[in-house]
Amino acid sequence: MRLEKNGLTWEIFDSIRRYANMPIYEKADIIEALKNTLYSVVVYDDKKPVAIGRIVGDGRIAFFIKDVVVHPDYRNKHIGAMVINDLLDYIESCSCENPYIALMAMPDTEAFYEKFGFVRRPNENFGSGMICLNRRKVKLT
Structure with missing residues (x-):
């Protein structure tokens, strides 16, 4: 397996x-x-792209890990860990102390991310993570 930094193209994505x-x-x-995108990674098996991941954010304080996907034929072979470790190494190389690092896990992948120190929300310290799919304006009164 070969990992390519910042080689994510629209076709591979x-x-x-x-x-x-x-x-x-x-x-x-x-x-x-x-x-x-601040940073991306593509993992290749020979010339075939088999996994991707990327980071968006401000490059210093806030980082959001996105689009971590491993081809089904390559799952459970530590390729996902290779992607996450590389993304976290990038964040460590450019972030301030105590950066905010977030992601939204796909169903049934939470335990994978917990191995890297991510925590499920809500918990006793943090409220629910939230997303907005259909923005609505709120009338100010």
Whole structure:
């Protein structure tokens, strides 16, 4: 296996994400999103991309790990750990002390991320993680 830093293309992004239960995006949207990516990684088996991961954020305090996907034929072979370790190494190389590092785990992958120090929410210290899929304006009174 070979790990390539910042080699994520729209074609690889689109093809690998199709192996997970993730939304499919238009080519132009993927290209723009990748332009705004802080860091990405692609794992290859010979010339075949088999895993990806990327980071978005401000490059100093806040980091969000996104799009971690391993091709089904390559799961349970420590490739996901290779991706996460590399992403966390990048964050450590450029972050301030005590950065905010977050991700949204796909169902049934929480235990994998806990091995790296991530915690489930809500818990006694943190409220629920939340996402907004359909923004609504709130009237100010």
